[in-house]
Amino acid sequence: MKKQMLLVAVIAALSVQAGAAVPEKTADTPLKPQPGQTQAALWASRVLTKLHYKPAPLDDAMSEKIFDRYFKSLDAEKMFFTQADIDQYAIVRTRLDDAITGENLSVPFGIFNQYQQRFNERIAYARELLKGKFEFTSDETYQYDREKADWAKSDAEIKDLWRKRVKNEWLRLKLAGKDDKSIRETLDKRYEGYLAPSRKLTNEDVFQIFMNAYAMSIEPHTNYLGPRAAESFDIAMRLSLEGIGCVLQSRDDYTVVREVVTGSPAGLSGKIKVGDKIVGVAKDEKTPITEVMGMRLDDVVALIRGPKDSTVKLEIIPADAGPDAKHTFVTLVRQKISMEEQSAKKAVYEVKDGNTKRRVGVISLPTFYMDFEARRKGDKDFKSATRDVKRLLGELKKDKVDNVLIDLRNNGGGSLTEAVELTGLFIDKGPVVMQRNSDNKVEVESDTDPGMAWDGPLGVLINRGSASASEIFAAAIQDYGRGVIIGEPSFGKGTVQTLFGLDRFAQNDKVHYGELKFTIAQFFRINGGTTQLRGVTPDIKLPTMGDSDTFGESSYDNALPWTQIKPAIYIPAGDIKEIVPLLDKKHVARVDKDKDFQYLAEDIALVKKQRKENSISLNEVVRRKERDQQEARSKLREARLLSPTPGADDPILVPDPKDALNKAISAKPASGKAAPTPKVAGVKGALRSDDGLQGSERSLAAELEAEKQAKAAKDVLLNEAVHILADEVGLLKTDTRMASRVLPYAAADSK
Template identity: 45%
Template sequence: LIENYNYKQIKIDDSISSIVLDRYIKALDPSKYYFLASDIKEFDKFRTSLDDDFKNGDLSVPFYIFNVYLKRYNERIDYSMAQIKAKYDFNQNDTYVYDREKMPWITSTTALDDIWKKRVKYELVNLKVTGADATKNIETLTKRYQGLKSQAAKFNNQDVFQILMDAFTEAIDPHTNYFNPRNAESFNQEMSRSIEGIGATLQLDNEVTKIVSIVPGGPAFKSKQINAGDRIIGVAQGENGEFEDIIGWRIDNAVSKIKGPKGTTVRLKIIPVGQDMSTKPVIITLVREKVILADQSAKKTVKTVNSDGKPYKIGIIDVPGFYADWEAARAGDKNYKSTTRDVRLLIDTLKNIDKVDAIVVDLRANGGGSLPEAIDLTGLFIDKGPVVQVKEYNREVSVNSDKDPGAAWSGPLGVMIDRLSASASEIFAGAIQDYGRGVIMGTQTYGKGTVQRVISLNEMIDSSILQKMMSAMAANKAKTNTTTVKENKNTGTVTIVKDGVPQLGQLNLTMGKFYRINGSSTQHKGVVPDFNFPSIYPLDKIGEDTEPSALPFDVIKPSNFQSVANLTDVKANLLKLHNERMAKSLDYKILEEDIIESKKRDGETSITLNEAKLKAERDALEAKSYERLNKLRASR
């Protein structure tokens, strides 16, 4: 698939094998805290053989490397736990180097011990500076390291394979990605902005599954029996199913038991918030439903600004992603959820009820999503016409257009972008800029101008192979409409099974490149705003142009389109007014100072272990923060 259909059409050879090995090692130990130089030297003998191993289906080398990593990890945690109760002199002028990425690998266990002892000392002095007593600090740090060891013990073959495939696919290009079955499920839920389950966000807290928040309108919310902070210690399926104790489970395994198809029943054993774990649990029965993730959907706010003594109402539409529930659409649901449908309703409210004078579409931190949604959303602000061009892996170019005449909003329009705006966000912002339909404000975008196709690996595998896998597992005793985790007790390997069929995950394969209607690629370069704002994100560390395997920027023939307006004079006047306001803005000045300070801190790799010096640094930062806050209050 990758050799023949990736846009680069690159051959998997020894050079790719070398890159994969380096990426895999870096993914496991990015700060060089665990592996020794001798380990790295040993791994080097595999440098040019991984490509052949992959083609032969042999993953023994990557799993061997991971097992060495896990051994080193546990050695470091055990050593650190033994150092927590040691006596430390917090008046010494020593330092702890916390960022070792650019430093050489440690050559001896003794040297590694020294680094980890300093790490423990840093964590203790950090706790000490906050004011807690020594006994409490030892207890806190001991629990922290016990938690780290417990989480490492929960790693399985699916996790290791995911890390390996990330190293492999990102050696080809940054956006060809493999998703194991769990991650594939999460990816598709994010695209649809909906899940089927009880409507609660969960996390692991001291080996117990805790409810962090509850989605309004979901089964948990409507039951009025479940609250944030409650702990789930057991799960049973249906009215009469046997309870499974889930204490100590990985959070994804616990979630898989709690989630399920709408209309099915799940029973939970709950320890209510504030109650001791020895309290008799409450049993709550819920019927799962399809839950809309409203907090991850487009939403609006209205702000009033004054200009020349006249108030103007500005409608701000926050678009966190380009999503669409394609499964619901294919099933014939006329009310299926999508970005364009949500934004159309918001525009209608802003226009007819809020009576706004202008609209700003906020795409900051919007990493993209559905290409059709980017095209349809653009169509809400233009009459009709081309929106984006796509060059496929076979180098054929197609033009994707908005064919629906008429615009939902034809008034003044602004688009907010930042360095984290990517992909579909860049398509929308680029089209609005090319048409002269609105002004673009913010910082240069990410520059992710590649097209990925989602390929289910189950659909690519010969059905007879899947049948053999099913026959080898107990999962085929009864076909159920649920996702389960099957663990082989002999090998320790984990298989995700859905409806009795082993799940293989999915591949998001880069098969094309996006081009603006003016012919410029959004790849590598992104969208440059009309009005540039200071960036809180370091442009030299975040963005497509920082990725070694990224495709280059290039230009093709422009589409045939007619711009709405020439905004050159308008932009020049707005820029003049903007600069005049910012010259008088204390907020703007403080933001620029914060960015300078952040860049300075970003270059630091070590920190003092001297308690008095550390406290003085913290106190100075706190005093500076209070001083700024008082200045801002006085300026209001």
Template identity: 45%
Template sequence: MRYYPASRRPSRLKASLTVGILALFFGLQASSALAKAGNVTSWDYLQPDRDQVIASLNVVELLKRHHYNKPPLNDARSAKIFDSYIEMLDPSRSYFTAGDLAKFEASRHDFDNYLKNGNLEPGFAIYRLHLERLQGRLQYALGLLEKGVDHFNFTIDEELLVDRKNAAWAKDLAELDDLWRKRVKDEVLRLKIAGKDSKDIQELLTKRYKNQLSRLDQTRSEDVFQTYINAFAQSYDPHTQYLSPDNAENFDINMSLSLEGIGAVLQSDNEHVKVVRLVPAGPAEKSKQIAPADRIIGVAQSDEEMVDVIGWRLDEVVKLIRGPKGSVVRLEVIPASNAPNDQTSKVVAITREAVKLEEQAAKKSILNLQHEGRDYKLGVIEIPAFYLDFKALRSGDKNYKSTTRDVKKLLTELQQEKVDGVVIDLRNNGGGSLQEATELTGLFIEQGPTVLVRNSDGRVDILADEQPGAFYKGPLAVLVNRLSASASEIFAGAMQDYHRALILGGQTFGKGTVQTVQPLNHGELKLTLAKFYRVSGQSTQHQGVIPDISYPAEVDTSEIGESALPEALPWDSIRAVHSEEMNPFTPFLAELKARHETRTGENPDFVFTRNRLALAQELSHETTVSLNEEKRRAQQESIEKRQLMLENALREAKGEEPLAKLERQDEAAPHGEDKKGKPEDDAYLAESGRILLDWLGLNEAVAKNSLPKD
């Protein structure tokens, strides 16, 4: 979601900053080469240039003046920048030694001064040593592979620490050698257990390391600058980012949807590229072959050879995945549903296409339920995104598409069909137009504020529904999950604060900040300049919207969501603008929850989701793996047996034939997410309908008992 306040000042600000910066540059050239003559390496060509120095000073000034929090650039910030930079370069603590860190630590509290003075050399010097260390590690790994993968002894008892986030730094290069011996041995064993023979393993790993080694030689000064400045920018919050000229162009392409892709939001995850979320109605989402938290390890164009992308930069992987409309891209993916050490992958083929607005449009269906001896008919409106056809609106087209217009039409049709209530399905809705979130809220409330936007100066802008009267006044529930974000959270929060709907499902994403893009002399800066608040004064940031009745999470909330991002801004609150009214749901919530728990305690889909997540979380706490093949296979078989038991318990409860072994069905939709079936088959949707009917029944019973008697 992009929100531009009335007082946007990019061009004037840019001009005023650059005037003073030009003079500074020439005084900094002398300090831009701290490497001494005796320490020249093959990476000495990586030096900051004039444009980068000016851009860095621009970024310092923009963050100082316009970031939402306006935190000081001081020693405390310097320490955060230092830690963030080291984390970016060596997240698994596998390249630098304790001696390297000791040298770096001497400058821990100096990066604020370096940045204020436009001195980029210290950041470049650390990056150059990182490249030197990485080159050494890759050469060492290739040396091991030259001996042949069969020289590894998988009968001895050894373990590899795989969760190295808090591991001690290797004391010297010899200790790093031992760590990398185990890393290569682990990769060989993973591939061996996945069914590859020695020749294929040798070829794949040799090619992978050689490719990574050759890519080091392609490192540009811009790569160093972008990483270093982002360590600085993202110490403020995860959505504040420097975009290099190339990435700025990619960002503009993404916003305009002028280049086709697969419709997936990706991020770096150590040496892998991880799927964060799928764009509603995009090619990946429609394929049902990819899910959030899946890891992409290979990319191929149509029938061409698969390119191993482990260890590649995110922007390079994105370029491979993008392509012209109608072309096919094949992705090799390790599913998130795999056990942590299960590297078994699948190859999926996706046809690239632009996401069409009409495919993201709201849709309606009828949920037929029998409840307490009666047949009920509930309307369901699925909203994949908050959309608005700005082009058609500006051209004066009276039939322009928008979420609110489409939902209003669907509500009219549902009321004509005499539904007993309505469920708004916002699952996986990542947001969109702020205007539409406000206008959609207006369909369900009488009148009043819908969301507050607080800027860095403390000014609060109130967005409101100015139209008197609600369009739909009937019973309403809103279904959300962890991937409901931004505009979805604004709408769900307003429905909860106005006591207009029961909010059901999972805790939402927690994206409650506003960004704008500021052009620089070199690239762009995307910075956080405001925060969203509900009419109750509560922020949607970090915490998201907490449902009135919660369902089992389908993804690990510690891995997906705003709270999982480093340096995420905290939840807070400001003065409410909507006076608290009597909540019609409060007297019944305890009973509604009790009935829900009774109903879903043995519901196959709910049981399966709970148990699958519990198993995944249990396995995620395992920090080491055995390098003994017998033990590793036994562990893998135990995990697969438990996964098979969960799957078969679900199948048997639904009257389906149990599986003899765990199948990896590339095209199977996750349980409870196949929207192509009947609405009644969607366990979460059906349960939402039953909760709404429970409330209707309880409310009617109270109304009858409160009527005066003759």
């Protein structure tokens, strides 16, 4: 009780201090915790301290970790708080455990309100700087990634950081050809735009940020999901929702239609177009129109979504009309929408091998999805990654492909069941992965369905973004000797999570506590090792674009260590040890002559150099020279990457009227840092010159055209992977002894 009274006293004192410094015009209503949130925090702590794979007590030591992670979550780049702000809260550094167990979240909410104050102050200062002028002749530099930097020691130091940030953004626009008046207007609108989303944050947002600071202090893949976040997670897993079939985006306080899903209610109506602005929504026939101008995007989406066969009415400003144009009204009946963009897709490529053409089928799988609810209800058509891939393999057989490549780049995982069942499409039957729980009990997950959907040669393409279920699949294929793993070392996530609904502890149906996603086990390869921390090492390595210090399991300070257990009993499905060196030799010889690959290597080297330097000149002469060099380099790449005519050695995409493979696989999502990223051949989004603008500052038409170009660009890494598999076909056809080792099941079938 004494501790709790001290907490209340401290936060009250700090709130008074914070309030005294807030300018009247920028003061916002402080957010406060709700009773349901304090109860949810308490129940979450009880679950995590008892059921987690590596349970950690909620004590003073954990409180210190939560304290540091919470401040980092709010201000990762250390551009808002100063060291003095951190010191101000030092007295509660070991008291956040008491805030949770004592059901008093005033402290974390007080910290957030202080953050909001600092946010308003820094943005106001940035806008004030725009009234002056900048000189670009000195040799100043700007550090664009401050995640590992120290907190600014004083207000003067943080103001200087903001001066350099604004100066850099001004210079980028100047180099893009903008005049001072235009630059000033663009940046002032940009900084003003930062304030609106900040002011729309709710107590649910703050609670989720704080609870994630706690959950992730236990282990990186443990999270708290508020009610709305839990719904979004469920939608992502089942790849379907009930709505009208529009992809929406916020632009200048409008909710804008970015994409209309083919075959959806919106698409079939013909009344909604890309670029339309939704300004009002009636959730059902009995509800009046709610104005949604300036509303948070997720709130607008919540109004539009609803039960299947129910009605929604939209008030729209047509895309080609001005803001004062006549509004139109569209009534639609909601239906189940399948998110096909994230579904498995196939394509067929042909590679010349002398006078012969090798056909390689490529299946792109963005995630291991499954509609758990539909499967539980016995729906025979439930959405499943394995079922989709099995169907595509059947189509590829009809296309008479010689080899199959499963593209798992940037596939962050998903359903463990799907990983096991997908592996079963390529092995006869046997263990796929082992799980060890907190009691050290080991369970083996096996494919029990005999036979293979594809018994021919196989390759798997991975990168640093391939994680979890992707690593289970790739590791099993590698351990069975079933296929060639190509790419770069994977993420290194070797843990298993479960969802735990906290609503079971609620006192009534109107209170929602959200969900916990927490680690319950560690998975192990059938060879006894784990992918944890180290990931899957490819048999044939392609250039590494990721940075292990900032992305991947090894970048976390509290990741579980690598370990191993006793191997499972399994019979290899093939032996690729003999063929891999031969494939690698051909690969090296080919890329040494491949101009696209040389460009890629040069660009990656430049990215790594700039990442290491972590600074950019604010001298106009220096920057203009760098810009000119980058533009010259980019023109050489663009001419090749966007050429409609493939090179003599490029794989030829065979047209398919039913499906088209999305060749542009997303790179790691941008962090929002103003880093001077050079263009990298074959990477989505790499073809746009630096215009100094942010996404919402460009026209929607320009954004969509840039994405279209990126998708049409040559995918250098995919092309090389296809070449490697074509090489494999050639080697197997000329050496029957090797073929019988690599593909013993296929050889047996042929007899």
